[in-house]
Amino acid sequence: MRIVLGVGGGIAAYKVASLLRLFTEAGHNVTVIPTEAANRFVGVATWEALSGNPVSNSVFDDVPSVNHVRLGHEADLIVVAPATADLLARAAGGHANDLLTNTLLMASGPVLMAPAMHTEMWLHAATQANVEKLRSRGVTVLEPASGRLTGSDSGPGRLPEPDAIFAAALALMQGNAVPGQLPLAGRTVTISAGGTREPLDPVRFLGNRSSGKQGVALAVAARDAGASVRLLAAHMDVPAPAGVEVVRVETALQLREAALRAAADSDVVIMAAAVADFRPAEVSDTKIKKRDDTADPVINLLRNPDILHELVEVRAAGRPGQLIVGFAAETGDAEGDVLDHAEAKLRKKGCDLLVVNHVGEGLVFGQDNNSVVILSRTGSEPQSASGSKDEVAAAVIDRISSELSRVFPRA
Numbered sequence: 001m002r003i004v005l006g007v008g009g010g011i012a013a014y015k016v017a018s019l020l021r022l023f024t025e026a027g028h029n030v031t032v033i034p035t036e037a038a039n040r041f042v043g044v045a046t047w048e049a050l051s052g053n054p055v056s057n058s059v060f061d062d063v064p065s066v067n068h069v070r071l072g073h074e075a076d077l078i079v080v081a082p083a084t085a086d087l088l089a090r091a092a093g094g095h096a097n098d099l100l101t102n103t104l105l106m107a108s109g110p111v112l113m114a115p116a117m118h119t120e121m122w123l124h125a126a127t128q129a130n131v132e133k134l135r136s137r138g139v140t141v142l143e144p145a146s147g148r149l150t151g152s153d154s155g156p157g158r159l160p161e162p163d164a165i166f167a168a169a170l171a172l173m174q175g176n177a178v179p180g181q182l183p184l185a186g187r188t189v190t191i192s193a194g195g196t197r198e199p200l201d202p203v204r205f206l207g208n209r210s211s212g213k214q215g216v217a218l219a220v221a222a223r224d225a226g227a228s229v230r231l232l233a234a235h236m237d238v239p240a241p242a243g244v245e246v247v248r249v250e251t252a253l254q255l256r257e258a259a260l261r262a263a264a265d266s267d268v269v270i271m272a273a274a275v276a277d278f279r280p281a282e283v284s285d286t287k288i289k290k291r292d293d294t295a296d297p298v299i300n301l302l303r304n305p306d307i308l309h310e311l312v313e314v315r316a317a318g319r320p321g322q323l324i325v326g327f328a329a330e331t332g333d334a335e336g337d338v339l340d341h342a343e344a345k346l347r348k349k350g351c352d353l354l355v356v357n358h359v360g361e362g363l364v365f366g367q368d369n370n371s372v373v374i375l376s377r378t379g380s381e382p383q384s385a386s387g388s389k390d391e392v393a394a395a396v397i398d399r400i401s402s403e404l405s406r407v408f409p410r411a
C-alpha cells in the first residue's frame, strides 16, 4: 500500500521513526512529509534513509510533477504523527500552506491523526473543536496516550505508541474498526422506523404490521457505535431508546419531509420504516358513517412518493459521500426467489446497501428474531446475518461502518 506519513513539529517526531520502520518492514511504500517545524526535531536524512523515498515539505519542490496532487490521490492512507495543536487547527480549517496540508486537502483515502501535545493544549476548547470537526468529516483522530510529557508535567497528550498507531493504520486500510475508537464517532445517522399510518377519517387509517423493533435496534446499535442518531419514528409498538433524537411522524408524506430534512446533514440514512405505498385520495374531516341506503364504499388510493429513491436522487446532487441503506421485505413467487426480487429492488432504488428480509406467515413483522441478507450496490458477495433483531442490527451497523471508512472525504 502507498502511505503518506505526515510528521508535525513536536518532540514526539523522533518516535515516528519507529512507526516508519513498522510500515516499511510490513512492505508498505511510505512517503514522509514533515512540516517545517518537524525538521527542527528530526532531519530529512533520517526520513529519506528509513523510507527509501525522497522527502520534501514544499509545494515548490519538483513543481512539474505537482506533488501534493499526486501524493494525495495515490495514497491509500495518510497518517499524521505527531498531530500537533497547530497541525490539527490547520487541517480543520482547510489551510494549504505547506506540502502536508495541501496533500491532506487532496486526500482520497482514509486519514489517521495521532495527536501529541501538552495536556492543556489538548484539552483546550479550540483543539477539541478542531478534533470534533475533523472527526465529523471522517478523519480518524486517535486519543492521545496519558503519561509523562516533555517537561515535568504529565497527563493526556503523549503520542500513542508506534504499535498502536500501526494497528490503527492497518485497521483503516482494511476497512475495519480502529481499536479503541468507536466506529461511528463523529457520524450522524438518520434511521426511519415503524409503520406509517394513512388516515381515512379522524378515527380510521390504513396501516401495516411493522413494530419498529428493527429500526429501534438499529438506532441503539448506531448510538452505541458512537453516532449521533436521529430516529424518524412512525407508528411503533416499542418505545424509542434513550440517547437518540426522536422525530415523530405519522404518514408517508410526513416521513418524506422529515427524511429529506434530516438527510441534509447525515452521513448515513437508513430507511427501515415500512412506508405505505398508497394513501387514501380523500381524507374525511368527520367520521365516515355507515348508511343503510348507500352502496358499498370504495376507497380510492393515491401512490405515495418513494422516499428512498428520492433520497438517492437528492444525494446525487450534493452529498456524494452519504451512505443510503434500504430495507426490503420480500417473498418468492413464480417470477423469482427472494434474492432475485431483492436484486431488482436494489437496482431500482439505487441505494448503497439493501437489507433483505424474507417475509411470510409469521416471519419478521413483530417477531423478535430476524434473518437478513445484505446486498451491496458495488456487487460484493451478499452477506447473511441472523439472530435477534439486536444481533442483526449490530451486523448491519458493522457493515455500514466498514463501508464508510472506505470512502473519504465525507461532508
Ligand code: CTP
Pocket: 252, 271, 272, 273, 274, 275, 276, 277, 304, 305, 306, 307, 308, 309, 325, 326, 327, 328, 329
Ligand atoms: N420505501 C420508501 N418509500 C416508499 C416505500 C418504501 O422509502 N413509498 C422504502 C422502505 O423504507 C424500504 C424500501 O423502500 O427501505 C423498500 O420498501 P418496499 O415496500 O419493500 O418496496 P417497494 O418499493 O414498495 O416495492 P414493492 O411494493 O414492489 O415490493
